[in-house]
Amino acid sequence: MESLNTRRMSALASVPTANVGVASDLLGSGWNRRTWLKTASLAGAGWLTPLASMLARADEQQGGRQRAQSVILLWMGGGASQLETFDPHPGKDISGGTQAIETNVSGVKLAAGLPRLAEQMDSISLIRNVVTREGDHERGTYLVKTGYSPLPVMVHPTLGAILCHALPIGQTDIPRHVSILPGQWYGRGGFLGDQFDAFKIYDPLNPVPDLAARVPDDRMQKRLDDLQVVENAFARGRMARAKATLHADTVARARTMMTSDQLDAFDVSKESAELRAKYGETPFGRACLTARRLTENGVRCVEVTLQGWDTHASNHDGCKTQNNILDSAFAALIADLKERGQLETTIVICASEFGRTPSINGFGGRDHWPGGFTVALAGGGIRGGRVLGRTDPDGARLTPAQGRKIADIHATILKAVGLDPTVENIAPGPRPIKLSEGSAIAELLA
Amino acid sequence: MGAKNLVFGGLCLTGVLALASSLRPRVTPEQWQDFDPAPYKQAGFKEAVAKINRSFRELWLQAGLAPSPKADDLAIARRVSLALTGAIPSLEEVRLLQSRDEAHRIDWWVAGLLKDRRASDYLSERFARAFVGVIDGPFLVYRRRRFVSWLSEEIHNNRPYDELVRTLIASDGLWTSEPASNFITVAIKPDDNDVGVQENVLASRVARSFLGVRLDCSECHDHPFQEQWKQSHFNGLAAFFGPAENSLVGVRDGRSTYQVEDRDTLERRTVEPSVPFLAELCPDAGLPRQRLAQWVTHPKNKAFARAIVNRAWAIMFGRPLVQPVDNIPSEAPLPPALDVLADDFVAYGYDLQRLLHLIAASEVFQLDSAADPNRPGQELTERHEELWATFPMIRLRPEQVVGGVLQAASLATLDYQSHVLFRAIKAASTNDFVQQYGDFGEDEFSDRGGTIPQRLLMMNGELIRDRTVEGLLQASSRIAQLAPDDATAVETAYLVVLSRRPLAEESAHFQARLRGAQSTDRNGAMEDMVWTLLNSTEFSWNH
Numbered sequence: 001m002e003s004l005n006t007r008r009m010s011a012l013a014s015v016p017t018a019n020v021g022v023a024s025d026l027l028g029s030g031w032n033r034r035t036w037l038k039t040a041s042l043a044g045a046g047w048l049t050p051l052a053s054m055l056a057r058a059d060e061q062q063g064g065r066q067r068a069q070s071v072i073l074l075w076m077g078g079g080a081s082q083l084e085t086f087d088p089h090p091g092k093d094i095s096g097g098t099q100a101i102e103t104n105v106s107g108v109k110l111a112a113g114l115p116r117l118a119e120q121m122d123s124i125s126l127i128r129n130v131v132t133r134e135g136d137h138e139r140g141t142y143l144v145k146t147g148y149s150p151l152p153v154m155v156h157p158t159l160g161a162i163l164c165h166a167l168p169i170g171q172t173d174i175p176r177h178v179s180i181l182p183g184q185w186y187g188r189g190g191f192l193g194d195q196f197d198a199f200k201i202y203d204p205l206n207p208v209p210d211l212a213a214r215v216p217d218d219r220m221q222k223r224l225d226d227l228q229v230v231e232n233a234f235a236r237g238r239m240a241r242a243k244a245t246l247h248a249d250t251v252a253r254a255r256t257m258m259t260s261d262q263l264d265a266f267d268v269s270k271e272s273a274e275l276r277a278k279y280g281e282t283p284f285g286r287a288c289l290t291a292r293r294l295t296e297n298g299v300r301c302v303e304v305t306l307q308g309w310d311t312h313a314s315n316h317d318g319c320k321t322q323n324n325i326l327d328s329a330f331a332a333l334i335a336d337l338k339e340r341g342q343l344e345t346t347i348v349i350c351a352s353e354f355g356r357t358p359s360i361n362g363f364g365g366r367d368h369w370p371g372g373f374t375v376a377l378a379g380g381g382i383r384g385g386r387v388l389g390r391t392d393p394d395g396a397r398l399t400p401a402q403g404r405k406i407a408d409i410h411a412t413i414l415k416a417v418g419l420d421p422t423v424e425n426i427a428p429g430p431r432p433i434k435l436s437e438g439s440a441i442a443e444l445l446a
Numbered sequence: 447m448g449a450k451n452l453v454f455g456g457l458c459l460t461g462v463l464a465l466a467s468s469l470r471p472r473v474t475p476e477q478w479q480d481f482d483p484a485p486y487k488q489a490g491f492k493e494a495v496a497k498i499n500r501s502f503r504e505l506w507l508q509a510g511l512a513p514s515p516k517a518d519d520l521a522i523a524r525r526v527s528l529a530l531t532g533a534i535p536s537l538e539e540v541r542l543l544q545s546r547d548e549a550h551r552i553d554w555w556v557a558g559l560l561k562d563r564r565a566s567d568y569l570s571e572r573f574a575r576a577f578v579g580v581i582d583g584p585f586l587v588y589r590r591r592r593f594v595s596w597l598s599e600e601i602h603n604n605r606p607y608d609e610l611v612r613t614l615i616a617s618d619g620l621w622t623s624e625p626a627s628n629f630i631t632v633a634i635k636p637d638d639n640d641v642g643v644q645e646n647v648l649a650s651r652v653a654r655s656f657l658g659v660r661l662d663c664s665e666c667h668d669h670p671f672q673e674q675w676k677q678s679h680f681n682g683l684a685a686f687f688g689p690a691e692n693s694l695v696g697v698r699d700g701r702s703t704y705q706v707e708d709r710d711t712l713e714r715r716t717v718e719p720s721v722p723f724l725a726e727l728c729p730d731a732g733l734p735r736q737r738l739a740q741w742v743t744h745p746k747n748k749a750f751a752r753a754i755v756n757r758a759w760a761i762m763f764g765r766p767l768v769q770p771v772d773n774i775p776s777e778a779p780l781p782p783a784l785d786v787l788a789d790d791f792v793a794y795g796y797d798l799q800r801l802l803h804l805i806a807a808s809e810v811f812q813l814d815s816a817a818d819p820n821r822p823g824q825e826l827t828e829r830h831e832e833l834w835a836t837f838p839m840i841r842l843r844p845e846q847v848v849g850g851v852l853q854a855a856s857l858a859t860l861d862y863q864s865h866v867l868f869r870a871i872k873a874a875s876t877n878d879f880v881q882q883y884g885d886f887g888e889d890e891f892s893d894r895g896g897t898i899p900q901r902l903l904m905m906n907g908e909l910i911r912d913r914t915v916e917g918l919l920q921a922s923s924r925i926a927q928l929a930p931d932d933a934t935a936v937e938t939a940y941l942v943v944l945s946r947r948p949l950a951e952e953s954a955h956f957q958a959r960l961r962g963a964q965s966t967d968r969n970g971a972m973e974d975m976v977w978t979l980l981n982s983t984e985f986s987w988n989h
Binding site: 194197212219226227229230234237240245248254258 | 769770896900951
């Protein structure tokens with residue numbers, strides 16, 4: 001398996017991909033660094049990047065065990081307290097009275113507010129010693145979602161964009177990167193391009209905006225026929241350039257989406273009342289259920305945000321409310337995926353931009369704390385029931401050497417979906433940027 | 447109740463005015479009347495344009511490229527409007543333009559727009575992105591809107607650019623009464639107990655915006671790609687902002703110094719202000735920020751003029767002369783036009799309006815984006831794009847798209863003098879639409895591919911629906927009702943949305959759609975046509 005992977009990637013490295021072509025072109029041409037070639041060659045190859053088509057082919061030949069296909073990121077916006085969720089220290093001063101409960105894995109405890117999740121613990125692993133340098137919401141979010149610290153010279157793509165860029169499209173008509181209940185810093189394509197930005201939707205109770213045509217089908221068709229006349233006129237003398245804009249392509253894809261049966265995936269009302277109740281009749285619960293429906297239709301990455309964890313005041317009350325929402329939705333998602341046989345191919349991550357201070361401030365709150373917090377992982381071939389790393393029961397900050405880097409978690413996920421983290425994309429500059437600079441966590445990969 | 451009446455009254459008044467004006471408005475707005483072509487006939491101006499043209503001609507000759515032919519005047523006017531006002535020309539403006547003497551038509555157009563409030567309002571927003579970014583900044587002590595409207599005033603009055611920049615860097619005082627000082631207060635430290643500024647943020651702004659150098663990488667280590675930049679360069683620049691602080695009387699220089707922490711030993715040490723190059727141009731005496739301001743804007747500091755030339759070029763073309771816009775190498779071979787424009791800029795007193803006009807007057811700006819129809823079989827290549835032998839095709843920015851949609855829905859020019867009702871609609875729907883379409887933020891000139899949500903928004907979104915369906919004020923309805931015949935109706939719609947006349951086959955196709963349709967049907971057919979034109983590649987791209 002490992003050797004096959006290596007072989008595949010080294011074969012890839014020798015393929016002159018569009019990106020590499022651009023790089024040499026850029027290096028060679030002194031003062032001009034236009035990416036026209038890139039767009040032009042993209043236009044020719046449709047939407048399958050050379051990397052993607054290589055992978056698709058390799059996948060066909062490989063057979064064997066199915067690997068992870070999709071990622072669902074449960075984003076705890078504002079910075080969830082590790083002490084009130086995945087890393088309780090009952091009886092210690094830093095707990096502030098928070099109790100712990102047993103889970104279905106002996107020796108692993110969760111905070112008292114997550115009883116349903118405790119029953120799914122054998123599928124979930126916890127990395128309790130994540131350490132970063134970023135204590136600001138925007139910077140922390142950037143780091144955790146992209147695997148890189150913010151740099152002023154470029155914008156890195158988030159994990160979902162990296163996956164959509166590298167993995168084949170298959171039969172998916174709907175956007176493959178979706179953010180439900182997005183916060184301010186949702187999944188972005190960064191230097192890979194805006195076309196890899198997450199498609200944003202809100203509470204799945206409401207229809208997705210702008211999907212329905214404003215005129216009846218026959219009239220819409222007439223409009224699109226007319227559009228061809230205008231496009232033909234514009235293409236005169238600039239056929240290749242007009243094509244390279246990908247405008248017509250994007251119109252066609254938007255049109256495919258508007259008329260696709262897969263739009264059903266956005267409609268949670270198709271699910272039984274019983275199942276919906278399990279996820280919880282909250283926007284977040286509905287969003288998690290929608291995430292499952294979307295990944296079933298080939299969506300590569302769904303980000304589901306639960307805001308409200310920035311508990312600078314009344315931390316314990318705030319976490320109680322949040323845990324109620326998170327517990328049903330997260331637990332139901334794992335159970336539901338398992339029941340449908342999809343947990344093997346779907347990775348679920350629960351993370352936030354940082355954790356919260358072990359000390360409790362004068363308002364009964366906890367402040368920002370990048371010095372030791374938890375990321376939970378499940379599914380997609382990642383081993384469950386493990387706990388990696390630990391935080392100090394008395395609240396000391398972990399040193400970087402004691403901690404786990406965010407990049408390692410990215411590398412682990414990339415490995416699980418069959419991508420080599422050391423493969424490079426070319427950012428403007430041009431500079432080669434690895435999919436992730438971390439190393440995969442061997443203990444978690446089956 | 448009073449407000450309601452006022453709105454209703456306004457609506458009626460606008461409606462009556464709208465119907466009263468024909469499809470061929472004749473009024474010449476005042477800024478167009480006093481155009482004096484003299485400055486643009488001066489030897490110095492013409493010489494600079496000729497030099498730029500020659501430099502590109504030479505490049506093309508060496509590369510064996512035949513450039514695109516000159517573009518149609520209306521196509522050039524569209525580019526100028528998009529660059530300077532963020533919208534397309536109105537029908538009213540198209541008619542005005544057509545009425546002018548061909549020889550000076552474009553000069554007249556550029557000069558007129560540069561005097562127009564729409565241009566200073568729009569350009570100030572574009573420049574503000576480089577100067578203070580797009581974030582809301584620290585609460586209370588930073589007012590972005592105040593800054594932008596001050597900048598608009600300065601641009602409108604054509605304040606010499608070196609003076610403008612000196613004011614920004616060295617500004618003191620309250621962020622409300624001295625709007626330039628928001629350049630400093632946007633970088634106030636987020637910690638409430640610290641009155642100082644984030645020196646590194648300001649150093650990076652100065653380097654990128656005013657010098658065209660990305661020193662940021664050198665903040666943490668020596669620059670990995672451009673060896674001449676050391677960490678000490680960045681720190682020295684940041685140290686000029688060490689004493690800056692915010693007090694009850696606003697921004698001023700206090701007694702603090704700039705300190706950095708050694709990443710290995712964690713020791714703190716004080717850094718003295720120093721400039722990264724041409725140290726002899728930096729005055730020894732004076733307040734630190736004033737010294738820095740003098741050095742940055744020194745006539746011999748070529749990086750300063752080059753940086754603004756590259757940005758002005760990017761605003762006009764949608765793509766900088768040297769990529770990326772804020773990183774111009776000091777050693778590598780540069781396009782000769784960069785220095786022709788930079789030298790002219792310094793020689794003519796840092797005149798921003800002159801700079802923008804020179805660029806617009808150059809041959810490369812006026813080239814078509816299509817190949818010469820007289821050379822059948824000639825294909826435009828990537829090489830043509832690289833060497834500016836054809837006009838670059840650039841995706842419109844979101845506010846240009848919305849500006850275009852709103853302008854296309856109205857026959858008269860939408861500007862700051864327009865009826866208050868229009869302006870309110872414009873402000874509200876611009877922001878909403880820009881949000882959904884996806885703003886570029888600070889990273890102004892990177893081409894990043896279009897998205898499906900953008901297309902959905904244009905095909906099915908509320909704004910497009912509201913701007914095309916039948917209504918008293920909508921261009922589509924008015925053309926449908928007022929055009930004397932189908933051919934005129936089609937031509938007018940093309941002029942309104944795409945700023946050009948239809949080709950024969952286009953005209954025939956759409957005339958057939960309109961033929962025989964009466965009243966509601968005719969409105970519907972016109973709606974369909976405007977929707978189609980708005981959803982074309984041509985509308986969404988600068989070309």
